[in-house]
Amino acid sequence: MKRYRAEPLIRPDLQAHIYSADLLTNVRNLRTFCPARTKFCAAVKANAYGHGIGEIVGILKNHVDAFAVATFYEAMHIEPIAGGKPILILEPVNPSYTAEQITLCARYGFHCELSSLEGLEYVNSVLKNSSLRIPLHLNVETGMGRCGLEERICRTVLERLPDSPNVMLAGVMTHFATADEEDLSYAYEQLLRFEKFLERHRLKGRNDILIHACNSAGTLKIPQAHYDMVRCGISMYGYYSRPMKNPPVPLTPVLKLQAPITQIKTVPAGQSVGYGRSFVTTRDTVAAIIYLGYADGYRRCFSNRAKMKIGEAVVPVIGRVCMDQVILDVTDVPNAALGQMVTVIDNRHDSPCGAYGLAQLADTICYEILTMIHAHVSRIVH
Ligand SMILES: *Cc1c(COP(=O)(O)O)cnc(C)c1O
Numbered sequence: 001m002k003r004y005r006a007e008p009l010i011r012p013d014l015q016a017h018i019y020s021a022d023l024l025t026n027v028r029n030l031r032t033f034c035p036a037r038t039k040f041c042a043a044v045k046a047n048a049y050g051h052g053i054g055e056i057v058g059i060l061k062n063h064v065d066a067f068a069v070a071t072f073y074e075a076m077h078i079e080p081i082a083g084g085k086p087i088l089i090l091e092p093v094n095p096s097y098t099a100e101q102i103t104l105c106a107r108y109g110f111h112c113e114l115s116s117l118e119g120l121e122y123v124n125s126v127l128k129n130s131s132l133r134i135p136l137h138l139n140v141e142t143g144m145g146r147c148g149l150e151e152r153i154c155r156t157v158l159e160r161l162p163d164s165p166n167v168m169l170a171g172v173m174t175h176f177a178t179a180d181e182e183d184l185s186y187a188y189e190q191l192l193r194f195e196k197f198l199e200r201h202r203l204k205g206r207n208d209i210l211i212h213a214c215n216s217a218g219t220l221k222i223p224q225a226h227y228d229m230v231r232c233g234i235s236m237y238g239y240y241s242r243p244m245k246n247p248p249v250p251l252t253p254v255l256k257l258q259a260p261i262t263q264i265k266t267v268p269a270g271q272s273v274g275y276g277r278s279f280v281t282t283r284d285t286v287a288a289i290i291y292l293g294y295a296d297g298y299r300r301c302f303s304n305r306a307k308m309k310i311g312e313a314v315v316p317v318i319g320r321v322c323m324d325q326v327i328l329d330v331t332d333v334p335n336a337a338l339g340q341m342v343t344v345i346d347n348r349h350d351s352p353c354g355a356y357g358l359a360q361l362a363d364t365i366c367y368e369i370l371t372m373i374h375a376h377v378s379r380i381v382h
Contacts, residue, residue: 014292014377015258018051019347020059021382022252026236027063029249030219038226039065039210041088043233045074050297050370051237051255052379057081059381066111068231072101075110086111088171088231092139092147093119099126106132111170115139115147120157120164127166135170137210142174142193143186151197158201171210171229172203179217180241187218191225217241220248239366243349243356253355257345257373261310261338263289264330273327274319279304281318286331288315290342293324297372298344299362302326306361307352309343310336314352345369 031040042064043049048056053074057067061083068088069075075087092115093102102123105112114120114136123134138157141148149157161169174194178186194213198204203211211227216235218225234241238253267273267285290308294300303320313333317326330336346353355366362369 009376010378011296011376012378013260014296014374015341016050016052016373016377016379017256017258017347018055018059018379018381019252019254019256022238022347023056023059023236023254024063026238026251026254027060027232029251030230030232030235033223033249034219034226034230037228039229041066041068041212041229041231042236043068043215043231044078045070045090045233046371047375049233049237049367050373053078054081055379055381061085065229068233072097072105072110075108076104079108079110086135088137089113092116093123093134093136095119095122097122102126102134103130103132106130106134106166109135111135111137113137113139113147113173114157114167115149117153117156117160120160120167123167124164130166132166134167136167137171137173137212138169140172140174140194140197142190142197144175144177144190146175148174154197155201169209171212172198173210173212176213176215176218176222176225179215179221184221187222191222194225215241220244234367237370238347239349239355239370241367242365253347253349255345255370255373256343256347257377258341258343259290259292261288261328261330261336261340261342262291264336264338272319275322276320279319279327283331285318285329286336287318288328288330288336288342290326290328290344291324292326292344293322295323296374296377297369298326299358299369299372301362302358306358309346309351309353310340315342345373 042060044053047053057078066086071091075089088111092113139148141150176187210229212229213225214230216232219230238251267281267287269283273279300321306317307314310333315328318329319327355369358369359366
């Protein structure tokens with residue numbers, strides 16, 4: 001059978017500009033905020049939070065100590081370009097991995113999360129006739145209520161490790177549920193539980209394992225939980241998990257998304273614009289069309305609400321956001337021209353089209369706005 005397989009489609013007209021100097025400054029600022037011995041693990045899952053995983057790993061590989069990805073597949077994807085830095089797979093090892101995948105994890109030295117006894121038994125059974133070993137990070141459930149392993153089972157895992165020659169304990173970790181909230185009392189409870197666990201099992205101060213707990217919010221707000229490594233995602237890309245008044249570390253957004261004006265036309269007063277006639281002009285209106293829409297990650301709920309920027313001029317989105325088009329009112333920007341680039345997502349926190357503002361319009365968090373930027377948007381590194 002003849003098979004047809006196209007190269008992945010890229011849209012050169014849709015441009016996510018990635019400012020590497022800002023990314024590196026964010027990383028440096030975050031690292032300076034942590035003790036010198038604390039390693040920095042860069043979370044590059046979800047296409048590096050929409051920034052382009054290949055580009056981001058390329059920029060960071062000599063500036064971070066490790067990368068964290070969600071899945072085995074992302075680990076395989078970045079392994080050739082990660083400069084030999086350890087790659088931590090956040091999805092716990094489990095029997096849905098094929099034996100071949102487990103073997104590859106060991107070959108490439110991927111650090112795998114362990115969150116079940118079944119996971120340990122599975123790794124042991126796959127590798128038992130080999131000399132391969134997988135570095136495992138025990139994920140302790142302290143209150144996140146997701147994939148952590150209950151303490152009593154952690155104990156069983158720790159007891160079985162000496163009889164598991166194909167794994168080595170490389171780390172012990174937990175994850176905060178509320179580190180981004182104003183009220184940190186629950187996060188402190190989690191930290192206390194984690195501390196007690198580490199003490200009970202004499203895991204602290206061992207130089208053969210990495211203890212880690214903090215995501216970005218934890219890194220910024222719970223310095224006593226920095227331990228041996230922090231796992232930062234959103235902060236590296238220039239955002240606090242949610243807008244923060246007096247941030248302890250300055251961060252600058254790394255990405256600016258732009259698309260060109262592809263059509264300009266005059267719409268007489270009193271005429272509707274777009275699907276559902278949700279916008280009716282109240283004046284003779286100069287409308288500009290941008291070929292970007294919800295299929296590219298620009299949410300439909302931005303219809304009639306969001307703004308974009310042409311140069312420094314702020315222009316409103318009018319009518320419904322379509323699958324691949326948006327209509328702008330550029331009446332007040334007389335020099336708007338065909339082919340001119342419009343800023344869709346700005347790289348400034350206080351911009352009317354910054355990711356925080358867009359997140360607010362969509363009743364979500366900036367993470368979702370960024371990760372929804374489609375993979376076919378071209379990433380241009382500066
Ligand atoms: C995604 C993730 C992180 C990074 O979170 P940010 O809030 O983006 O810093 C850290 N740890 C784990 C387990 C994660 O899944």
